[in-house]
Amino acid sequence: MKESEILIVGAGPSGLVLALWLHACGVTPRIVDAAPGPGTTSRALAVQARTLELYRQLDLAQPVVDAGHPIEFFNLWAEGEHRARIPLGAIGAGLTPYPFFFIYPQDRHERLLVDRLAAAGIEVERNVSLTGFQDRGGHVEATLVDARGAEERCAARWLVGCDGARSKVREIMDVGFPGGTYRQVFYVADIEGDSPALNGELNLDLDESDLLAVFATAPKGRGRLVGTVREDRAEHADQLQFSDVSQRAIDNLMISVRMVNWFSTYRVHHRVADHFRRGRAFLVGDAGHIHSPAGGQGMNTGIGDAINLAWKLAAVAKGQAPEELLDSYEAERLPFARRLVHTTDRAFSFLTADGPVAEIVRTGVVPRIMPLVAKLPGAREFLFRTISQTLVHYRTAPLNGGSAGKVHGGDRLPWIQKDGGDNFAPLPEPGWQVHVYGQARPDIVTWCALHGVTLRQFEWNAACAAAGLAEHAVYLLRPDTYVGLAAGSPSIEVMDDYLRANALRL
Known part of the structure; x- marks a missing residue:
């Protein structure tokens, strides 16, 4: 065997x-x-x-x-009219070494x-x-x-x-595997063609009955269409061809398709295993x-x-x-x-909701409000953090503990850019490491050497404080670079207690 x-x-x-x-x-x-x-x-x-x-x-x-291919702009269309072009660019600048939306x-x-x-x-x-x-x-x-x-x-x-x-x-x-299935049938198609929406950017058409998103897969002339299948054809979705999809939104975006490289239909589910x-x-x-x-x-x-x-x-x-x-x-x-x-269920339900009120909000209110909201720095940061998954944390899980500054055990460590590099530079291979922003105490230096844990010390500056880090605190990072232990008053005893509580041998 x-x-x-x-x-x-x-x-x-x-x-x-x-x-x-x-x-x-x-x-x-x-x-x-x-x-x-x-x-x-x-x-x-x-x-x-x-x-x-x-x-x-x-x-x-x-x-x-x-x-x-980074997405530099997000375009909103409604009922055949281009309503807004929202700049994205480096929307997450200062938060991560990868501050863009990326395809x-x-x-x-x-x-x-x-x-x-x-x-x-x-x-x-x-x-x-x-x-x-x-x-x-x-x-x-x-x-x-x-x-x-x-x-x-x-x-x-x-x-x-x-x-x-x-x-x-x-x-x-x-x-x-509880959950459900949305009633709409969707299609996805990778195409080559001509259109103002095949411009290397993200385009979304919010029609009163149809939905179409165009994701650029190249700077020009190629993209992925994600849209709805005509309701009168949805019953036999597995037998459909590209010619069977809802044409209204495609016409709204003036898409002339030269070649369909891939086409498939599917129903969208929302399920999580027990x-x-x-x-x-x-x-x-x-x-x-x-x-x-x-x-x-x-x-x-x-x-x-x-x-x-x-x-x-x-x-x-x-x-x-x-x-x-x-x-x-x-x-x-x-x-x-x-x-x-x-x-995602709430967002998807909004985009696909039926009824006159939903249509007015989707095709009238959203195209007017979203460009204004997108100019607010706080809204842009929240949008990026949410979509980029840099907000994901494990604070309530038993493996993580402590706090120092605004950083808790289970958090993603804040990104700090330094001259010639940053604090996210990888180890030769994934492993535990200790970060100190300021000066590490001698006993912490000894502890790291004893356990074979890489110690990284970074000069304290205003950027560290702005990111919510605490000066001279210890941040013990797990191999996946989430904070396992944040110790504002570090000591060998605190470090040993963490290892003992989790029966870890570094």
């Missing part, structure tokens, strides 16, 4: 990132996927700033930025991740499906079947389902939560799941933490998934 530390089922972005992060932490996983190869369609487009910050830990951020199609994204895995000596086993598994207490025994029907029994200490909304892993775990862990099996990404595409959150949330789980699995596998650490994965990611689904 073939054995591995961790068996990953599913090689979409979440599964691939999980495998890459595990490898960076010193654990080699096995990863299988039922598909014959990586995706060839640009299903997810947006790569958020927090994802890029985490990618930077694996030297992945710059290749994505170099190959992607990098999923097909290219997956190829990059697969290539990085291959360079690390890890190949995705294609045409391999999971048909069942049993949790034996100390390990999982799984049954895999290849394209020829050959069956294999294998063992792993843990199994992770990254196998999407129809997850076989979730089904075998017998975990509920649990992300059961014994030695875990759910990551769409296997655990699905929601509307509003805000470009889905793939980024799955990647966040993967990184959160990866460093914890690696720590337990290497004997640096007890298995109880793995409970913190669900404690941190499940509440966030529920909040996210609630938020």
